[in-house]
Amino acid sequence: MRLSDEDIATAGELALGLLDKAETAQARARIADDPAFAAEHAKWTDRMVAMEPLTEEPPSPAVWAQIESAIATSPRQDNSRGSIRIWQGLTAASFAIALVLATMLWQQPEVPVTPQQPQILVAAIGAENGRESVAANYNPQTGALQIIPISLDTGKLYPELWIIPEDGVARSLGMIDPSKPALHSIPEAMRPHLHKGALFAITPEPEGGAPGGKATGPVIAKGAIDTI
Amino acid sequence: MNAQPDASQMAIARASRERELLSDALGRVGIGDRKAFEFLYRRTSAKLFGVCLRIFGNRHEAEEALQDAYLTIWNRAAAFDRDKASPISWLVAVTRNRAIDRLRVRDKGKVVELDEALAIPDPSPDAEKQLVASDESRVMDSCIDRLEDRDAKFIRAAFWNGRTYADLAVAESTPLPTIKSRIRRALIKLRHCLEGAG
Numbered sequence: 076m077r078l079s080d081e082d083i084a085t086a087g088e089l090a091l092g093l094l095d096k097a098e099t100a101q102a103r104a105r106i107a108d109d110p111a112f113a114a115e116h117a118k119w120t121d122r123m124v125a126m127e128p129l130t131e132e133p134p135s136p137a138v139w140a141q142i143e144s145a146i147a148t149s150p151r152q153d154n155s156r157g158s159i160r161i162w163q164g165l166t167a168a169s170f171a172i173a174l175v176l177a178t179m180l181w182q183q184p185e186v187p188v189t190p191q192q193p194q195i196l197v198a199a200i201g202a203e204n205g206r207e208s209v210a211a212n213y214n215p216q217t218g219a220l221q222i223i224p225i226s227l228d229t230g231k232l233y234p235e236l237w238i239i240p241e242d243g244v245a246r247s248l249g250m251i252d253p254s255k256p257a258l259h260s261i262p263e264a265m266r267p268h269l270h271k272g273a274l275f276a277i278t279p280e281p282e283g284g285a286p287g288g289k290a291t292g293p294v295i296a297k298g299a300i301d302t303i
Numbered sequence: 304m305n306a307q308p309d310a311s312q313m314a315i316a317r318a319s320r321e322r323e324l325l326s327d328a329l330g331r332v333g334i335g336d337r338k339a340f341e342f343l344y345r346r347t348s349a350k351l352f353g354v355c356l357r358i359f360g361n362r363h364e365a366e367e368a369l370q371d372a373y374l375t376i377w378n379r380a381a382a383f384d385r386d387k388a389s390p391i392s393w394l395v396a397v398t399r400n401r402a403i404d405r406l407r408v409r410d411k412g413k414v415v416e417l418d419e420a421l422a423i424p425d426p427s428p429d430a431e432k433q434l435v436a437s438d439e440s441r442v443m444d445s446c447i448d449r450l451e452d453r454d455a456k457f458i459r460a461a462f463w464n465g466r467t468y469a470d471l472a473v474a475e476s477t478p479l480p481t482i483k484s485r486i487r488r489a490l491i492k493l494r495h496c497l498e499g500a501g
Contacts (some may be wrong), residue, residue: 080491087490090396091461092403093468093483117388120396122497123462125443126455131349133327138366139344144338146399176426 078111080257084110090119161256166180200275200298209251209296218261220248220269227253232292233278239274247288251277273300326383340377347391348373351398357463358402370407396400401467414472416433446496452487462487 078086088094089102107115182282196215210223227234234253237245246268249259261269278285279292325346331339352374355365375397383393447455460466468486472479 083494084487084490087494091458092400092465093461093486100447106387113384114386117392117396120392120399121389122443122493123399123458124354124392124395125440126447127463129350129353131353133349134352134355134366134369135362138348138370139341139371142344142377143341145370146377211451215451228437249331255393255480 078115080118083115086115087119088181090116090123093172094257100138112228114129128258129283137231166259195303196269196271196300197303198251198298198300202298209298211298213261213300215266215269216285218263218266220259220261221256222251222259223256224251224253226278227296228249229253229292229295231277233282233284235280235284235290235292236277238250238268240268240270241272245288245290250280250284269300271300272301319436322391325386325394329380329383329390329393330385332377333383340380343376344373347394350391351394354395354398355402358399358406358465364405364409367397368402372401373403374407375401399462406465418458442497446493449496450489454485457482457486459490 085094089099089106094102106116122124147263149230194215196213198211198213199208200211208225209227210225211220213220222236234251236248236251236259238248239245248261248263249263251257251259274297275291276294278290278294281291287290318466328339328343328346334345348369352365355368355372357364359368362500376394379397383390388396421483450458457466457471460471466474468479468483471477471486472482475482
């Protein structure tokens with residue numbers, strides 16, 4: 076679409092800062108939904124630069140040092156970052172809800188609440204970027220591990236769960252279903268490794284699991300076991 | 304004759320590669336990538352410092368304005384749309400606008416003399432040589448020559464000195480609507496000269 080001369084002049088006035096506040100707001104709104112007007116506005120800046128005998132000159136090193144320290148201490152202030160934070164908060168909240176629900180479901184059959192009630196262990200298995208997350212709870216009395224996937228994507232590979240106790244050796248607990256909650260029965264021999272402070276980890280592996288019991292993929296999510 | 308198109312094609316290829324690099328870097332800055340931000344700074348700070356120097360005329364204020372500009376770039380990079388503007392014009396526009404804001408705060412209430420407001424530093428001989436060297440600059444020069452001297456000065460004073468229509472009207476002792484329509488006509492004339500020749 077061709078711009079009229081009036082539009083060309085208005086785009087120029089906007090770039091040159093000649094419009095009053097109301098006119099500026101109106102012209103800015105056009106930039107958002109009129110690509111031809113937006114391009115014309117951007118070109119005016121180029122034209123003003125081309126009109127001018129500008130010299131390129133390096134600023135003193137102190138300028139970058141100050142910018143660097145300013146961005147290190149103050150978080151970015153734009154909206155997109157804020158929405159990420161809200162999203163992360165929601166994930167954490169849904170995570171907490173899932174843990175509580177899982178624990179309630181777990182405890183329902185134990186009708187008489189007694190002091191001897193088994194100590195349920197829980198873990199939030201998540202990634203640093205907040206994307207992959209799985210809630211887990213474990214009953215040491217019965218060796219039953221409940222896995223509740225909240226957001227787990229391993230692409231064409233399959234998620235394998237590992238337990239890493241204090242000795243730092245990863246032991247496979249088998250494959251997990253990324254699509255729905257499932258109960259896993261932990262073999263007797265493995266049970267001592269599932270205790271407070273031990274680490275759950277998830278790696279993407281080929282179908283059937285890591286060959287030879289050694290993880291081949293990177294750890295995409297991890298979380299320490301804790302008491303409720 | 305044969306060397307001419309090759310050289311200009313290479314220049315175009317270089318410019319488009321630079322545009323890609325800067326667009327990618329700005330995109331990453333938009334999601335908070337500090338490494339990309341440092342790359343962008345290394346690549347563009349000399350040019351943007353030139354913009355600040357043009358506006359303030361001294362290193363001290365120009366460096367403060369440059370720092371301010373890059374913090375604005377850091378905070379607003381997510382708003383950059385590579386389909387709508389070249390990265391360098393976006394960066395120059397953000398820098399110019401921040402610098403002019405500072406200039407206006409500094410000069411608030413100060414009566415700026417007509418000559419000072421419209422003062423344009425003479426290009427240094429080196430810069431003049433650079434300008435004549437490129438076809439684009441030659442086109443620009445001939446288009447500016449076709450504007451009335453006063454109009455070219457108004458346009459520059461608006462962009463580089465933050466002069467408003469009101470400032471120019473007072474400086475010229477001319478009613479504001481007259482100044483406005485005069486500048487709008489000059490902008491349209493300049494644009495058609497540039498696009499027609501290009």
